[in-house]
Amino acid sequence: MIEIVSLLVGLLSGPQPLTVAVGPAVAGVEVRLDGAPVAEMAAPPWSAVVDLGPDLAVHRLEVVARDSAGGRLGSARRWINRPPADAAAAGEGGMVVAVLDPATREPLAALLEARRKRLISVGLDAEELPRLLLPLGPADRLRLLSPVTTAGTENAPRDLFADSPYYELDRPGIRSRGFSYYLPRWWPEPVPPRLADAVCLAGWQAAAGGGSRAVLLVADPASSDASLYSPAEARRYLNELGVPLRVWTPAADPGPLAAAWGEVESVGSWPALESATEALRSLLEAPPESRGAVP
Amino acid sequence: MIEFVTLLLGLISGPQVVEVRPARPVAAVEMVLDGETVARRTGPPWRFVVDFGDDLAPHQLAAVALDAAGREVARASQSINAPREVAEARWLLTQDADGRPVRASLTWELLWAGEPRSIEISFDGRVLDGVEPRGFDLPPYDASQIHRLAASLTFADGVKAAAEVVFGGEFGDRVSSDLTAVPVRTTGRRAPQAGALQGAFVRAGRPVPVIAVDAAAADVVLVRDRAAQERLAELVTAVEQRYRRRNLRRPKDLLPLGSHGDRVRFVWTEQLATRRTPGRRLDPGAFPQPVEAGESPAGLLWPLVHSAEPAVPQRTADAVALAGLLAAGGGRPRVVVLVLDPSTPDRSRQTPAQVRRYLRLLQVPLRVWSVGGGEAPGWGKVEPVGDWEDLRAAVAALRRDLRQQAVVWVEGRHPPGAVTLAPAATAAGLRPAVAETDGEPE
Numbered sequence: 015m016i017e018i019v020s021l022l023v024g025l026l027s028g029p030q031p032l033t034v035a036v037g038p039a040v041a042g043v044e045v046r047l048d049g050a051p052v053a054e055m056a057a058p059p060w061s062a063v064v065d066l067g068p069d070l071a072v073h074r075l076e077v078v079a080r081d082s083a084g085g086r087l088g089s090a091r092r093w094i095n096r097p098p099a100d101a102a103a104a105g106e107g108g109m110v111v112a113v114l115d116p117a118t119r120e121p122l123a124a125l126l127e128a129r130r131k132r133l134i135s136v137g138l139d140a141e142e143l144p145r146l147l148l149p150l151g152p153a154d155r156l157r158l159l160s161p162v163t164t165a166g167t168e169n170a171p172r173d174l175f176a177d178s179p180y181y182e183l184d185r186p187g188i189r190s191r192g193f194s195y196y197l198p199r200w201w202p203e204p205v206p207p208r209l210a211d212a213v214c215l216a217g218w219q220a221a222a223g224g225g226s227r228a229v230l231l232v233a234d235p236a237s238s239d240a241s242l243y244s245p246a247e248a249r250r251y252l253n254e255l256g257v258p259l260r261v262w263t264p265a266a267d268p269g270p271l272a273a274a275w276g277e278v279e280s281v282g283s284w285p286a287l288e289s290a291t292e293a294l295r296s297l298l299e300a301p302p303e304s305r306g307a308v309p
Numbered sequence: 310m311i312e313f314v315t316l317l318l319g320l321i322s323g324p325q326v327v328e329v330r331p332a333r334p335v336a337a338v339e340m341v342l343d344g345e346t347v348a349r350r351t352g353p354p355w356r357f358v359v360d361f362g363d364d365l366a367p368h369q370l371a372a373v374a375l376d377a378a379g380r381e382v383a384r385a386s387q388s389i390n391a392p393r394e395v396a397e398a399r400w401l402l403t404q405d406a407d408g409r410p411v412r413a414s415l416t417w418e419l420l421w422a423g424e425p426r427s428i429e430i431s432f433d434g435r436v437l438d439g440v441e442p443r444g445f446d447l448p449p450y451d452a453s454q455i456h457r458l459a460a461s462l463t464f465a466d467g468v469k470a471a472a473e474v475v476f477g478g479e480f481g482d483r484v485s486s487d488l489t490a491v492p493v494r495t496t497g498r499r500a501p502q503a504g505a506l507q508g509a510f511v512r513a514g515r516p517v518p519v520i521a522v523d524a525a526a527a528d529v530v531l532v533r534d535r536a537a538q539e540r541l542a543e544l545v546t547a548v549e550q551r552y553r554r555r556n557l558r559r560p561k562d563l564l565p566l567g568s569h570g571d572r573v574r575f576v577w578t579e580q581l582a583t584r585r586t587p588g589r590r591l592d593p594g595a596f597p598q599p600v601e602a603g604e605s606p607a608g609l610l611w612p613l614v615h616s617a618e619p620a621v622p623q624r625t626a627d628a629v630a631l632a633g634l635l636a637a638g639g640g641r642p643r644v645v646v647l648v649l650d651p652s653t654p655d656r657s658r659q660t661p662a663q664v665r666r667y668l669r670l671l672q673v674p675l676r677v678w679s680v681g682g683g684e685a686p687g688w689g690k691v692e693p694v695g696d697w698e699d700l701r702a703a704v705a706a707l708r709r710d711l712r713q714q715a716v717v718w719v720e721g722r723h724p725p726g727a728v729t730l731a732p733a734a735t736a737a738g739l740r741p742a743v744a745e746t747d748g749e750p751e
Contacts, residue, residue, distance in 0.1 A: 020324070025591035031326045031358045059348060061358030063326055070591075111599070114613055123614045147608040156602035156612055160619050163595045175628045176577040177635070179463065180528065182434070183567030192562025193573060193704065197531075198542035200575045211591050219599065232613070242589050291609055 015040065015088030016079035025095050025214055025243075025251075027070050033061045034077050034090070041082040048074055070214060070243055070251040072096045097221035097255060107153025108226035108298030111216035113161050115207055117234035121264040121282070129284050148291040154298055157219065161212035163205075176202030206238035210248040213259065217252040226298045232262045232281075235269040245274040258297055262290055311338070311374045311383040320630050321361050321389050322659070327370070328356045335374040335382060342370050365630055365659060365667035367391045367725050390634070390667070391725055398462050398472035409452055410476050415442040415460050417470060425462040425470075432458050434526060434570035454478050455523060473640060475718065478521065488520055489723040490640035490716045492672050492742035493730065500524050500715040501737045509734035510719050512727050518720040526570025527642035527711040530632040534578040534623045536650035540680035544697050564704045571711070572639075576632045578623040594656055597621055625649060626657035629675070630664045637671040637725060642714035642742075644707060648678045648694065651685045661687030669743045670726040674710065678703050714742060 019033040034043055034055070045053040045062055053062040066073055073094040079087040130143055150156065181196050213231055220227040229252060243251075252259050261278045263271055268278040281287045314328040329338060340348040340357050348357040361368060371386040403412040417425065430437045432448055433456055442460065450456050455478035462470040475488075491510060495501075506519040533541070545563065552559045567573065597619035602612035629647050636643040645668065659667075665688075668675050677685060678694040685691045694700040717739075719728055730741055 024593060027589045029326065029356075030590070031324055033324050033358060033360075059358065059360060061324060061348075061360075063354075063356050063358065070589075110609070112609075112613060116618075119614060122610060126610050126614055148610045149608045156609065158600040158602060158612065158616050158619075160597045160599075162597065162618065163621055175624075175631050176579065177631075178575040179469065180461065180572035180574045183562075183571045183573060192564065193566035194545055194563035196573055196575070197564065198538075198545040201538070202577045202579070208596075212596065214591060215593055215596060218593075242591055287610065294609075 016043065016077055016090050018075070018077060018090050018092050022075070022092055022094055025070055025218065027066050027068060027095075029063045029065045031061065032064045032075075032077075033059065036060055036079055037087070039081055040079040040087060042080045042084075044078040044080065046076040046078065049076075066094065070095060070247055071254055095218075095251075097218050099222065106225075107151055107155060108228070109155050109157065109220055109223055110150065110228050110230050110294065110298070111157045111159055111220040112230040112232065113159050113209060113212040113216050115209060115231075115233040115237050116162060117237045118232045118264050122232070125264070125282075125284055125287060148287060150291075150295055151298055154295075157216075159212050159216045159219070161207035161209050163208055206240040208241040209233055209237070209239045210241035210243050210245045212241075213245075213248040214243055214251055217248070217255050217257040217259070220257045221255040226300070228258045228260060228294060228297050230260050230262065230294065231275070232264070233271055233275075235263060235265050235267065235271040239274075249276065260290070260294055260297070311335075311372050311385050313372060313385055313387055317370070317387060317389050320365055320627070320634065320659075321368075322363060322365050324358050324360045326356060327359050327372075328354070329372040329385070330355065331374045331383065336377040337375045337379075339373045339375065340370065341373055343368055361389065364663050365390055366670055369724065388724065398460055398470040400458060400460070400472050400474040402458075402474060402476065410447060412444065412446050413458055413474075414444040415472060417462055417472075425464050427463045429461045430459070431461075432456065450477065452477050455521060457525070471638070475521070475523070488718045488720060489728060491719055491728050492642060493715055493717055493734070493739045494713045494742055495524075495715050495738055496740065497738040501739070503717075505737055506717065506734065506739075509731050509737055509739070510717065510728050511731045512723060512729070516731070517723070517728055519717055520720055521718045522715055523718065524715045525641050526572070527567070527644070527714065528636055528639045529566065529571070529573045529644050529646060529707070529711070530576060530636045531573065531646045531648060532576045532578060532625070532628050532632045533648045534625055534650060534653045535621075536653050537648040537678075537680045540650065540695065541648060541700070544694075544700055548697055564701065566704055566708055567711075574635065576628050576635070578625045578628040579621050594622060620653075622656045623653050624657045625653070625655040626659045626661050626664045628657075629661075630659055630667055633664070633668040633671050633673040633675070636673045641716060642711055644674045644676060644710055646676045646678060646707065647688070648680065649685060649688075650681045651679055652681055661685075665689065669745070672726060672742045674714075674743050676703075676707060676710065715739075 015037045017035045019035050020031060032045065036043060043055040043060060044051055045064055047064060052064055055062050074091065075094055076089055076091045078089045081087050126147065129147060133143055134140055178200050183192055209231060213229055216229040220229055249259060261271065261275045262281045263278055264282050266280065266282050268280060272278045279290045281290050311329055311331045314330050315326065317325065327340065331338065337349060337351045338355050339346045340359050342359060347359055350357065359370065368389040369386060370389055371384055373381055374383040376382050398415060398417040401414045401416060402410040405411045428442050430440055430442060455475060457473060457475050459473045460471065500522045503519045503521050506522065508516045510517045510519055548563055600616050600619055602616065629645060632645045636645050665675060677688045677691045679685055679691045680695050692703045692706065694703045730739060
């Protein structure tokens, strides 16, 4: 009798268009969000705008089809921003979804290499080394989510693909630069990573499997963040999902990172990294009730 | 008066929220899409969901305000999926007593406040340095020939605008501000004169006056994904190095494509931003697929540091559609060239067939080059460019394609694809720039 046609995919907030398909006997549609009526549709094209509020939050959307006398003919429901059921993410051990700011890769690699050399110098087998460096629990899993995307924002005035200006070929008056000059040389400028957005997605994915989970963000205080959502909004969303967040930085002074994200652990030395990893491991081993529940 | 709060810029399909603002109280507002009323509201909020259909196609959307008696009291309209930018620029020409343009001034508008960061003005392809865009005297010219005054403006955030006016020659003392460029292919060596083409172009069966025929300089828009770009760069760099190693004098252009005034522009297949929605939508598809490091195989730090950066999603077909929009906006002979690596996954919203149909509506020819073997499903004929000889052959074919094209200027402003060729055009040796079957199932 009634179906929700809009895909409502991704993580949504604010006003969003909603379209439903209805059977011939339907005279009106009531839209309910988290149990409260928010919109009515009285005629084709059976579309409305539903305001999900400014924050990223889990919502339950319901559309109720009514006949001309107001009687209930049927309904359809959809979760919004709720983590999907993901069998691949489920398992006995815990799961860490890590978001690595590309600017932190080099200092972390330097720490790792120094430690590796040190362990080899005292006679440990090079083949076994990776396993010995900052282990998680025996059944814990790690998923890496890159914050690198060319889509710097999803709220631009129009669809934008990186493009060049027009280059004039065989232009008189200056040294000619033909097609073969421009063809290999034009590359678009990189855009900053989207750290907070990646943290939102990481929380969404981490929560999918149930069980013990955490999101780890490794960021540099000097990095720009081209995210749609702010660190505070990302933190609130993860809090609602019951997914703990740890923020690390290899920089000595967390500076603006702490102002944006709250508690930041400095991992600029090997002992600090070991200590932060131990804290993360303990978090995964904590009883589930202490981490909140997926709505 | 009524105005659109939502400006539907870029490429639009599917259901979209459209908001309008009447300047004073009205009894109702109707949304009229391509002449048909598709939504109506009798009170605020004046927010509508308008379905533009699954396919990309040019549309005209009007917001019509009605009074209590159902009479129209205000109307606003906007073109959708037609060559139109967030910034627009126009030429104003001052004519002397003989009607001959002698002075030009450029005006521009941006949808939000801002002045252009740069303005380039050219006259017949020659850049005019040091002129004041708001008003300057035109250089001396031969009034018996067609002349083209062009401006290219760049604003913040990469927003661009262009203005072009054509006058002289067959235009006489008329200027092209109310003309529409219809791209065609010529089967003869020379394009026919405008006088021989009266009755050769029609809109909805009615003849449209032909003002001029111009075998003008062409625009080429190249769409490339990262893998294809890397391969093209390897090919060109290798040949450049060969010339250097052998101490040979290099030709001016290793891949001669254009002649005087031809232009080339590049579009990347990685998306920079998506269209504004009233709310916010974080699209997981804009991010690379996550990498599973598995069950604690190598500690925490090792995979963090050593995992390869996952590939950024490519939206090849969507980028081709945008390139078509850019190419159609120039009023010149045009071609979009897609250079792809068939092994790169395409996460576009549009299919290749939908995009080819859209380019046909815009009358923008598409050529598809492939740097790798294998099929490129949906893209039709594919030209290999994986080695230097193939690349040279593909560029030569592109050059011939451009030289076959001309632009017929017809009177009035018409949406893309609205003006078509009548049998008299075929008899005069003209055919559409894009075959009518392009984009249809093969």
